[in-house]
Amino acid sequence: DSIVDDERTSNTVAALKQGILDNLFYVLGKRVEVSTDMDHFMALAYTVRDRILARWLTTREDYAKNNVRTVYYLSAEFLMGPYLASNILNLGIDDVIRQAAGELDLDLNHLIGQESEPGLGNGGLGRLAACYLDSLATLGVPAMGYGIRYEFGMFHQAIRDGWQVELTDYWLRYGNPWEIRRPQACVEVGFGGHTQSWADSFGEYKVLWTPDEVVKGVPFDTPIVGYRSGVANTLRLWRSEANESFYFDRFNSGDYEGAVGAKIFAENISKVLYPNDEEIRGKELRLQQQYFFTSCSLQDMIRRHETTGHSLENFHEQCAVQLNDTHPSIGVAELMRLLVDIHGFGWDKAWDITSHTFNYTNHTLLPEALERWSLPMFQSLLPRHLEIIYEINSRFLSLVRTKFPNDEARVARMSIIDEHGERYVRMAYLACVGSGHINGVAKLHTELLKSDVLRDFYELWPEKFINVTNGVTPRRWLAVANPEQSELMTSKIGHDWIGDLDQLSKLERYAEDSAFRSEWQGVQRAVKVRLAQYIAAKTGISVDPSSMFDAQVKRIHEYKRQHLNVLYILTQYYRQKKDPTLEISPRTFLFGGKAAPGYFMAKLIIKLITSVAEVINSDPEVNQHLKVVFLPDYNVTFGQLVYPAADLSEQISTAGKEASGTGNMKFAMNGALTIGTLDGANIEIRDAVGHENFFLFGLTAAEVVARKAAGYHPHQIYESNGALREVIDGIASGRFSRGDGSLFRPLVDGLLNSDPYLLFADYQTYVDCQDRVCKTYRDQEAWSKMSIYNAARMGQFSSDRSIRDYCKDIWNITRFEIGAGL
Numbered sequence: 001d002s003i004v005d006d007e008r009t010s011n012t013v014a015a016l017k018q019g020i021l022d023n024l025f026y027v028l029g030k031r032v033e034v035s036t037d038m039d040h041f042m043a044l045a046y047t048v049r050d051r052i053l054a055r056w057l058t059t060r061e062d063y064a065k066n067n068v069r070t071v072y073y074l075s076a077e078f079l080m081g082p083y084l085a086s087n088i089l090n091l092g093i094d095d096v097i098r099q100a101a102g103e104l105d106l107d108l109n110h111l112i113g114q115e116s117e118p119g120l121g122n123g124g125l126g127r128l129a130a131c132y133l134d135s136l137a138t139l140g141v142p143a144m145g146y147g148i149r150y151e152f153g154m155f156h157q158a159i160r161d162g163w164q165v166e167l168t169d170y171w172l173r174y175g176n177p178w179e180i181r182r183p184q185a186c187v188e189v190g191f192g193g194h195t196q197s198w199a200d201s202f203g204e205y206k207v208l209w210t211p212d213e214v215v216k217g218v219p220f221d222t223p224i225v226g227y228r229s230g231v232a233n234t235l236r237l238w239r240s241e242a243n244e245s246f247y248f249d250r251f252n253s254g255d256y257e258g259a260v261g262a263k264i265f266a267e268n269i270s271k272v273l274y275p276n277d278e279e280i281r282g283k284e285l286r287l288q289q290q291y292f293f294t295s296c297s298l299q300d301m302i303r304r305h306e307t308t309g310h311s312l313e314n315f316h317e318q319c320a321v322q323l324n325d326t327h328p329s330i331g332v333a334e335l336m337r338l339l340v341d342i343h344g345f346g347w348d349k350a351w352d353i354t355s356h357t358f359n360y361t362n363h364t365l366l367p368e369a370l371e372r373w374s375l376p377m378f379q380s381l382l383p384r385h386l387e388i389i390y391e392i393n394s395r396f397l398s399l400v401r402t403k404f405p406n407d408e409a410r411v412a413r414m415s416i417i418d419e420h421g422e423r424y425v426r427m428a429y430l431a432c433v434g435s436g437h438i439n440g441v442a443k444l445h446t447e448l449l450k451s452d453v454l455r456d457f458y459e460l461w462p463e464k465f466i467n468v469t470n471g472v473t474p475r476r477w478l479a480v481a482n483p484e485q486s487e488l489m490t491s492k493i494g495h496d497w498i499g500d501l502d503q504l505s506k507l508e509r510y511a512e513d514s515a516f517r518s519e520w521q522g523v524q525r526a527v528k529v530r531l532a533q534y535i536a537a538k539t540g541i542s543v544d545p546s547s548m549f550d551a552q553v554k555r556i557h558e559y560k561r562q563h564l565n566v567l568y569i570l571t572q573y574y575r576q577k578k579d580p581t582l583e584i585s586p587r588t589f590l591f592g593g594k595a596a597p598g599y600f601m602a603k604l605i606i607k608l609i610t611s612v613a614e615v616i617n618s619d620p621e622v623n624q625h626l627k628v629v630f631l632p633d634y635n636v637t638f639g640q641l642v643y644p645a646a647d648l649s650e651q652i653s654t655a656g657k658e659a660s661g662t663g664n665m666k667f668a669m670n671g672a673l674t675i676g677t678l679d680g681a682n683i684e685i686r687d688a689v690g691h692e693n694f695f696l697f698g699l700t701a702a703e704v705v706a707r708k709a710a711g712y713h714p715h716q717i718y719e720s721n722g723a724l725r726e727v728i729d730g731i732a733s734g735r736f737s738r739g740d741g742s743l744f745r746p747l748v749d750g751l752l753n754s755d756p757y758l759l760f761a762d763y764q765t766y767v768d769c770q771d772r773v774c775k776t777y778r779d780q781e782a783w784s785k786m787s788i789y790n791a792a793r794m795g796q797f798s799s800d801r802s803i804r805d806y807c808k809d810i811w812n813i814t815r816f817e818i819g820a821g822l
């Protein structure tokens with residue numbers, strides 16, 4: 001990139017060595033002799049950061065100079081993972097810094113392992129936001145990420161006696177070298193209180209909101225450096241702190257409880273990430289968190305807009321805001337409040353700006369994940385916003401009545417206010433009404449949004465709906481996670497694929513090259529050995545790298561059907577027990593994933609996996625061919641070990657339930673073959689890699705709906721399928737739970753009586769498909785050919801392609817080259 005580094009930040013081995021020593025001494029106050037691994041990591045991190053700062057400042061100056069249109073990605077979660085390795089890659093200093101560290105007797109890989117990852121997300125949604133920040137900076141798109149700087153991120157998972165145990169995530173215990181606190185840019189956010197309204201001298205309707213709690217939002221900025229683009233965008237995460245003045249008044253007036261209460265209230269807001277994935281809990285603190293970071297971000301955007309000499313009239317021309325699911329959708333009401341109450345705009349002008357500023361991405365179809373807040377809670381926490389939402393809603397419903405006269409049922413269905421029970425605000429509807437574009441995250445998902453969950457809105461505003469299929473960054477998920485495969489590919493097609501993943505298609509012709517295939521197999525072997533060592537170190541279980549590594553790593557959820565995977569494992573188990581001479585191709589079943597702490601069935605599924613593992617791994621009649629491992633504490637760092645090492649990727653959700661999936665993309669990019677249903681992005685992956693290179697099974701989304709509509713009786717399948725019955729009876733008998741037949745009763749009863757995710761309906765086609773997998777794996781030449789085709793044809797699943805789609809179809813932004821000017 002075009003940035004010129006001065007001698008202090010030049011990328012020579014000497015300058016890097018000096019940088020490490022200087023940071024160790026001047027920043028950490030340590031002499032080499034007495035410094036620890038963590039000190040060395042910190043010194044290295046600061047030395048890398050030093051080389052990002054110039055890009056960061058230059059980027060910001062160029063953006064200001066060229067008053068660029070900017071993307072603001074609002075997300076309650078950013079699952080960034082450890083920064084060091086990907087920052088080194090993106091700066092293009094891998095070789096020199098490895099040499100510099102080596103000459104100081106420091107092992108770069110070991111130091112990279114010292115970093116505690118900022119687990120500021122649950123799963124797919126949070127990680128997608130992180131991949132998108134990498135692509136935005138790599139493509140040179142002016143952008144900022146806005147979120148919450150949780151003091152405690154996603155809990156760490158330990159497995160005790162086969163059960164998940166949650167441990168606090170002190171990710172900040174050693175400090176975070178990548179962030180800079182910006183106290184001068186803090187803002188205030190109010191909660192609760194009451195509103196007063198009056199007509200001013202021009203008869204204008206005025207409202208004053210007097211909150212009874214005011215907290216301070218303090219931003220922490222982290223540079224997001226692009227891959228060899230010279231651009232460094234900003235991730236601004238907000239921390240809530242007590243608002244001094246607010247605090248001291250009470251203190252000085254002797255109201256100590258009040259004072260301390262205010263302090264606790266304030267600091268609680270950004271204290272901890274809610275570990276629920278796909279299930280709302282309706283907790284007030286969660287709404288406080290959402291309003292807090294959204295208000296901080298919008299106030300910050302308005303301040304930046306005005307300080308760069310712009311008038312708010314054209315706010316929407318300069319700012320494109322993406323709502324990452326409904327979690328920041330309160331922003332629609334907050335921007336209206338800021339424009340009308342604070343900046344004196346009339347309603348219509350304010351609405352024109354607001355509805356042209358926001359865009360909404362939906363990430364789930366599960367009804368239990370669609371956020372709705374009770375009116376009483378909304379009234380007490382955000383009284384002014386509720387008034388504004390009522391106004392938005394009444395104007396919206398009159399539009400609905402105009403477009404669909406005499407259809408009050410539709411009006412009730414579409415109202416932002418759900419009149420049922422204690423009445424609720426439906427956040428997805430507020431997002432749809434207040435956004436210019438609504439997108440799903442895979443073709444099938446977007447179609448289901450249009451035909452089902454958001455059907456009424458599609459009939460009203462078809463032009464708003466668009467699909468942008470997810471993507472993942474090849475920097476972290478290939479170049480950093482799988483240097484072996486990366487070097488082999490680069491040796492054949494050069495390294496441009498890292499910044500332009502479509503170049504992978506040049507690999508296709510090597511699939512037919514047996515020499516290349518054996519190199520490919522060699523790489524796969526090396527990566528599997530690395531994972532086997534990690535597994536042995538973490539769990540004490542030894543796995544055979546020559547066995548097929550079959551991996552299912554993702555959040556534990558019934559719709560993702562980890563328990564269907566277990567049904568197949570037990571089918572193999574019973575086959576082997578019945579005939580110990582049966583030649584079953586050796587397979588290692590790898591599981592990883594956290595369950596939301598309050599999600600009983602998900603926790604029971606983890607217990608089922610660990611219990612089955614205990615029986616199988618200790619049974620000499622089967623453990624030569626079958627091994628089951630539940631790897632605790634699945635996170636980004638762990639993912640970087642598993643995705644490259646897997647031979648088979650399990651993407652077996654009930655069709656119509658997984659919005660997209662992104663793990664499926666990471667596996668296939670790394671050469672794993674997929675066994676999966678026609679769900680989410682599996683469909684597009686299968687079309688890209690070739691139907692012959694994908695193991696498909698199961699009902700389609702339409703068949704699932706039809707099967708349920710026709711009346712689904714899982715018990716009948718149980719009775720008519722001997723293998724299934726044997727497996728279910730085995731689980732129910734206590735054979736896999738030390739004789740306790742009651743342990744898995746809830747799971748077994750759930751399957752026999754309702755089986756809402758149709759495991760029984762897909763059982764036989766899944767088992768048959770797995771048998772095809774076994775057969776294919778025996779022919780390693782055929783397998784590695786399919787593996788190479790998979791990797792070669794994954795270009796479109798780069799998050800760079802997704803971001804290009806967003807720029808073209810939603811944000812109307814063209815690329816911006818540093819120094820090039822628009």
Ligand SMILES: CCc1ccc([C@H](C)CC(=O)N[C@@H]2O[C@H](CO)[C@@H](O)[C@H](O)[C@H]2O)cc1
Nearest residue numbers: 124125278279280363441658659660661662
């Ligand atoms: C309110 C609790 C809550 C928290 C998070 C969520 C997320 C939307 C859940 C999530 O991560 N969804 C996943 O998003 C990925 C990125 O688009 C998709 O690839 C996955 O299919 C989807 O499950 C829903 C509800």
